[in-house]
Structure formats: C-alpha cells, structure tokens
Amino acid sequence: MKISELCRREVATIDPGESVVAAAKRMRETHVGDLVVVDRNGGGERPLGIVTDRDIVVSVVAAEVSDPAKLDVRDIVREDLVTATEDEDVDEVLRRMRSFAVRRVPVVDAAGFLCGIVTLDDVLAWIGDDIAEATSIPRRQRMIESRVRV
Numbered sequence: 001m002k003i004s005e006l007c008r009r010e011v012a013t014i015d016p017g018e019s020v021v022a023a024a025k026r027m028r029e030t031h032v033g034d035l036v037v038v039d040r041n042g043g044g045e046r047p048l049g050i051v052t053d054r055d056i057v058v059s060v061v062a063a064e065v066s067d068p069a070k071l072d073v074r075d076i077v078r079e080d081l082v083t084a085t086e087d088e089d090v091d092e093v094l095r096r097m098r099s100f101a102v103r104r105v106p107v108v109d110a111a112g113f114l115c116g117i118v119t120l121d122d123v124l125a126w127i128g129d130d131i132a133e134a135t136s137i138p139r140r141q142r143m144i145e146s147r148v149r150v
Contacts, residue, residue: 003093004086006126007107007116013038013045016074020060023051023073036106036114037077044113047106049077083108086115094123 014023014035023035034052038045051073059076060068082100084093084107093105097120107116 001090001126002086003084003088003090003107003118004116006090006122007084007118008122009116011036011106011114011117013114014051014073015040016048016072016077018073019069020051020056020071020073020076021069024053024056027053034104035073036117037073038114042113044111046112047081047083047108047114049079049081050104050106051077052104081106084118085110090118090123090126093118097123 012026012030012032012035014026014037016037016039026035027033033054034050036045036047037049037051039048055076055078059065060071065071080100082096082102082105084096084105086107086109097103097105103120105118106114107118109115
C-alpha cells in the first residue's frame, strides 16, 4: 500500500515565526499533538520541522521559560525532519520511522510540498486491520468447507 492511501490529508500547520503560545492554542483548537512547521513561499507549504506538545512541555514549561509568549516556534522546533513521498510504500516509511525513532512523518508531493501526514497510530491501525482480517481466514475456511461438504 502506498503511504498516500494511508496518510491524513488535513494537516495542522504553523509558521516558524509564530509564538509557542499560538502553537499550543492551535493544537488545542485542532485536537492534535503536533504541528508541521512550514515555509509558505513558492505556492505551497514546504515542511521545515515538527513541533509537538511534548516539545512545548520539555522546552518551555519544564525549562520554566519566564515568558513563553516571547518564544517563537523556530526556537523549539525539531529540525531533524523525516518526510515521506506520496509514492512510498507504508512498510518503507515504517522502517524509516523506526530507524529515526519518529512517530510522525509529513508526506510531500514530487515538488516537496506538504500533502499529508502519517503517524505511528495510523500505521498501527492499518496493521491491526490486516491482522484482524487474517485471523478471520480459519473461521471463513471452516464455513466454506461446511457448505461444500453438506
């Protein structure tokens, strides 16, 4: 399966110059734990990094930053961004997630513009569906056999 079939097309984004407080509010409003930090020049959104709720907790709250409103997203964004292209296979992307120990991967088109995001939860749900389907084979086999041998 191609990652383009699994990824979510609606991606919560933020500009690197926006405040960390704005990032936290956007996460709350959109019910997500991460925002893809993007450059909006060139007719689309190019992913630059990801900021997570954990980044805010560790880099701002736990660090006891005196005025979080003065801190920009660019000050805490993780820049070691791992991306996937739309045409990659899910298992290839999963291997990269495992290799780089990341849970979220922005998906880009051939021009490098953001077109989706896939999370470890998305991949695990897909794997779970495959396992559930596979476990139904013996039961279905018995049903078919009982009809044939009647």
